[in-house]
Amino acid sequence: MLKLSLGPILWFWSRQTVFDFYANAAEWPVDTIYLGEVVCSRRRELKPDDWLDLARDLKACGKNVVLSTLTLIESEADLRRLRRFCEQNEFLVEANDQSALQVAIRNKIPFVTGPSMNIYNTATLKILAKQGLQGWNLPVELGKETLEQLIIELQQEGLDLPAEVFSWGFLPLAWSSRCFTARHYNLPKDNCEFRCLQHPDGMELRSRESQELFRINGISTLSGSRYDLMRELPDMERMGVNTVRLSPEHLGMEEVVRRFDKVRRGELPATDPLQLVEAPPCNGYWYGKPGMDLIKP
């Protein structure tokens, strides 16, 4: 059966919101939970030790816990925080950039890679496998055709590298040195007043024809439509995908998880999935089309 994971929280939520979210998530039918700040180094509601404590709690509840690293590393301070995660041996690490790869490999810490890692072919997976790679996420812009070929080639190589697919939520599409939330409020990035806290599911960026294009979330830009591969789960199971990643939202996440849990057990609902925060669905990437497209089965 496909496994379910909760990806790292991509938004900036208050400390209490984060604790409440995971206290609930401990009861949900997810196998793996990714913890840590992956977007902005200024988001420090939880310190590395808070994340580690949370990781231990969730592990005690029977969850497989992975510590996720920051995606855009820019400073020595970022590297120091990174080392805190990549120099422990209690938990698996999700490397989200090549700095994390280097530190994990140097410390002989087993790791997996997140969807922002540039993995497009089997040769790349083979190199990382030799260095301790335990599993990997498909980059969000790749689809089922490439994934299927990769899985077949890995099998031919005799490599057991479980594949995970970002399957529900707003797609993380870009990271910048610029903070778009601060820019919107006309604030300097270094003095942003933590405005992201006011936008627990980001800010909508629309075309001048009101088409939902992107979601601004600090230094990151996400898709304006919500990626939803619920109906593609049977496809994934057939081709040998290991884990289906659901990206946290602050409202109604439990219902999303339970819906996917049913689908992986073979109960495909007749109606479309829940729409929590208002946003159109998309699944184009999976079918090799523009990501924003919605391909009807």
Add this chain to the structure above:
Amino acid sequence: MELVCPAGSLPALKTAVDNGANAVYFGFKDSTNARQFAGLNFNDKRAAEGIEYAHLRGARVFCAINTYPQPDGWEQWKGAVDRAASLGVDAIILADMGLLDYAANRYPNIPRHLSVQGSATSHEALSFYKDNFDIRRAVLPRVLSLDQVRGVAKHSPVELEVFAFGSLCIMAEGRCYLSSYLTDESPNTRGACSPAKAVRWQETSQGLESRLNDVLIDRYGQGESAGYPTLCKGRFEVEGHVYHAIEEPVSLNTLDLLPELQALGISAVKIEGRQRSPAYIADVARTWRNALDNLEAGTDGFTVEPQWQQTLAGLSEGGLTTLGAYHRKWK
């Protein structure tokens, strides 16, 4: 510091060399490089001619194979590395780990440069590429501030090349999927951002509209100059305000920073723009050559001549330039 100039065509390559480039970089006529444009880039015959021209005049030639091959493209991309090697290039600019590994094993004597598409933003990331693929040089992404470049340079295990002039990518390169979200092509997969095949211009009663795969990127009123609809440089609406929500159409220009870059031990400055005309390349290369010569003469201290800035501003998007992320205030 070495001046590295773009060559999208043989005339551009020759112009760059004639106007003082120490090195030029080019790509093949396909999606193995990050500037896939119709009518641009080199076949093997033209590349051989260009390499000979440059070598006779003491300039080096780098070949960019800096997109990411998927399984069905693996043989083609590997073939591009073989072609570059047999042409006798002075370095291959690579991003993909699989290809870096192939090049390092098959052609250990041809230097490997890490492309900006390799997304290395720290000295740890550079060490990863150095340890695994013995890269000689890395091109730093345009997202780092000068302070951050200083931090990277201090511990860097390899030579560093930084962007000096041209289009400004404000997203961490090699990890930006905005283009493939709106179209079906991205820099990583096809060497294209906001591809021309998806662009449509339309004169309407509200003004001139630029669209990318039907998405309205910008609309220009009377007297406004229109620019190419690179999707991150459009005007969008956020909470009722319409503005350049991601980035203005401006160019990066780091002339003012040259002394600092030199002090940091940066090995090379890179000019962006393989899609540009030979006339553009001539002006930019000459201006930067003058600046670098002035810097190296170092007699009365380095000053930026107004004439240089004027030339470069005239060649910039919207006539505007910025220090980009190098300058902390920009954020």
